[in-house]
Amino acid sequence: MAKLSAINNIINETEDNIHIIQGEENGKLYTLKRNSELKVYIRVPWIGNQDEGHKAIRITISSYDNTIWLFQDYHRPADQDQIKYYEGKEFNYQNAINVPGRSKDGGDKTLYFKEEKVKDKDGNIISKTVFRFL
Numbered sequence: 001m002a003k004l005s006a007i008n009n010i011i012n013e014t015e016d017n018i019h020i021i022q023g024e025e026n027g028k029l030y031t032l033k034r035n036s037e038l039k040v041y042i043r044v045p046w047i048g049n050q051d052e053g054h055k056a057i058r059i060t061i062s063s064y065d066n067t068i069w070l071f072q073d074y075h076r077p078a079d080q081d082q083i084k085y086y087e088g089k090e091f092n093y094q095n096a097i098n099v100p101g102r103s104k105d106g107g108d109k110t111l112y113f114k115e116e117k118v119k120d121k122d123g124n125i126i127s128k129t130v131f132r133f134l
Helices: 050-055
Strands: 005-013 018-022 028-032 036-043 057-061 067-073 083-088 107-119 125-133
Touching (some): 050 067
Parallel strands (some): 005 107
Antiparallel strands (some): 057 067
């Protein structure tokens, strides 16, 4: 039996503003200012194919060009209630990957954003916003 996942807390430990749009809730918008926390109730939508991308939670970060598309995968893998994401301009179900952290088995979740130093494709050290479930 499928288990519902819901985001009940969002922590933004970055210098960026983060905007979260609920696709299934007529585009309801939450904005987190830099270095802030927000208590919410956002049900993570079930998606089982490419045609359901309009239901995804869309996350935009002020320093990013792309959108993060967040959803609970209905099929891959079955019966694990896995939350996945895809980062890009358009939704892509097939190329979505598991969200790091506690992102399966349903229940209440805390979505956590922080900045990390990473190497870009040229080997330069840059600051990048990363996220995971706690």
